[in-house]
Amino acid sequence: MRPSSPPLSYAGVELPRSELAVSALRYAAELTDPVVFRHSLRGYLFGRAIGETRALRAGADYDDELMFVASVLHDIGVSDAGNGDERFEVDGADLAVGFLREHGLSQDRAAVAWDAIALHTFEGIGARKGPEVMLCHAGITADILGRGRELLPAGFADRVHAELPREDLAYVLTDAIVAQALDNPRKAGPLSFPGQLVRRHLPQGALPDWYDLIADAGWGDRPARDGNG
Template structure:
């Protein structure tokens, strides 16, 4: 018997396969409401960006894979997905395990893993499969508004009316930093979580690039005119 999707957002014509609905339910059950709504908005904005770029679902990209990548992209910020890696990778691993348990093919698993793991990776996701590129673009649009001019008039208002923001940009940063404070290994200084952590802690509490180079042990010194301090002593 097929699983029926929730009625309260059917107006947006979300994918209705059993796998898609199961993924949606996983996200809704595992995530805080603000995070779940962000995941759905990310898909809706990604799909509209695809249309704006002239991409056709079913021909130029796989709509269910795009949906899965967006809906599952923040599982790493849940209690269930909070492992020992940066949250994007923890979430990708959990998403892949979920898909395999439900018999998804390995192509779908690979695409969704990339979409989740690379959703904070500007300049990389855009060079991957179209589902990965669109997921990253839609998620970024929801967080930072980048590309919002491509949305149809009134569309963002409809989406936000159904899925309120609840100060997403700051709430999600709080969640990422809270994980990193509990386990600094989740926030490498060169990662997106590491950047957020650096902004929230006192100056020099988290090493910057110069600190990392000084600790490398190779004796590299700042080039002439760089204006950088020499931290090799």
């Protein structure tokens, strides 16, 4: 059973308590698998902690409420409600922004939230955006791949995991993305992150790679000769 009123502090960190933040927290808890929901909270906590190592102060150097709502909603694209015809990151961004706009978020701030959610799997892009997008990306990446975990304060990850256990999150989330993509191939373009995941679950060659795509482009391009002619 999913919580209707999740706690508002974890590992000694107070979560934003604005009406928008609490509504987004409850919405994420209602829509997503509990394992995925806990990942979204850890992403916020880790992103905020990484921000502190870069002298970024919540509420002063970045919009903490905005970073929080983007973090907790970033994976609603893998929920039943968020399962549309786009890759899960984009479906999730569209659903999240619709919810946030209905709850009074301005268009400019909603655009930042959309970027943070839609770009959270894009290596080398999210980290180059504004601080809210960058910290959202950093926290999510730390929780999934462990990148940047060395920046977290000593013992902080252990305290977070004690309150928000992982329960094999990386595989649970991967399986959810793959299940959606197998059911609807439009969600897993051959060059996308979901496409990379689903390729291992299809017969070899069923999903074209980059070289297949350029070979079929119709322009007649040929590979360059190697150095030996």
